[in-house]
Amino acid sequence: MSAPQHSPFAALYSPNSELELSLLRSRLDAEEIPYTVTNDHFGSLYIGVQVEAFNRRWILVEEAFLPQAQAVLEDFTARQNHTSVAMSQTSPGWWDKVRTLLEVVLLGWIVPRRTPVSPTAMTFDVRFDSEQHHFTATTAGALTAQGMLALGRTLLGHSRWQSGMSVIFDHRHLEFSMATLADLEAIRAFHRSHQNEIGNGRSAFVVGSGRVESWLELWQQGDKISSDHRTAVFAKMDEAQTWIRQPD
Numbered sequence: 001m002s003a004p005q006h007s008p009f010a011a012l013y014s015p016n017s018e019l020e021l022s023l024l025r026s027r028l029d030a031e032e033i034p035y036t037v038t039n040d041h042f043g044s045l046y047i048g049v050q051v052e053a054f055n056r057r058w059i060l061v062e063e064a065f066l067p068q069a070q071a072v073l074e075d076f077t078a079r080q081n082h083t084s085v086a087m088s089q090t091s092p093g094w095w096d097k098v099r100t101l102l103e104v105v106l107l108g109w110i111v112p113r114r115t116p117v118s119p120t121a122m123t124f125d126v127r128f129d130s131e132q133h134h135f136t137a138t139t140a141g142a143l144t145a146q147g148m149l150a151l152g153r154t155l156l157g158h159s160r161w162q163s164g165m166s167v168i169f170d171h172r173h174l175e176f177s178m179a180t181l182a183d184l185e186a187i188r189a190f191h192r193s194h195q196n197e198i199g200n201g202r203s204a205f206v207v208g209s210g211r212v213e214s215w216l217e218l219w220q221q222g223d224k225i226s227s228d229h230r231t232a233v234f235a236k237m238d239e240a241q242t243w244i245r246q247p248d
Contacts (some may be wrong), residue, residue: 009060122147145186166218174197200228204240
């Protein structure tokens, strides 16, 4: 009998404590999401100092289950009232490797490290324009799959939402330069799974002056999706409003 085939695993989250790891395991088990934990028992043995690439643990899930796992994580972190830590997608440089070795020897107390500047967590606000009969979703912070999926659920769950509605996404204060391919694919997976609820309306993305090309380049990555929903990207809000109001 041949061995079962699994899709590649993707990083989901690095728990901050044994309790957090245990709770997340329970949630993933309950949802029957395949996962593994790097440095699991090794990280439990060396519990004092969390050293990257030595004893820090990461929860990895099968890529096919990543959108579902991110929804579970989003709900979990909301309940725990803290922001999750995103795994760096860059390879460690020479100083990171040297620092890792020194931290192992010196227990991590006196080795200086580069402190990354974390973008503000993504926030959003959704409003319905009863006169123009469309929604406006205003975002800020750093674009993540968790934030965009939460926005999508809020829109589709709104009491005024109907299939085929149009939306202006005001992303002028959204930082999207650090969005990963995993984020994009999770957002696309959400769109595919809710195609019937979304319908054939219009989505206007307002990204601000000088950022249209960057937005388009970002979404050139990964697998494209075919949809009856029409989209357009604009630098200014008034251009988006004019386009949204155009008759079909």
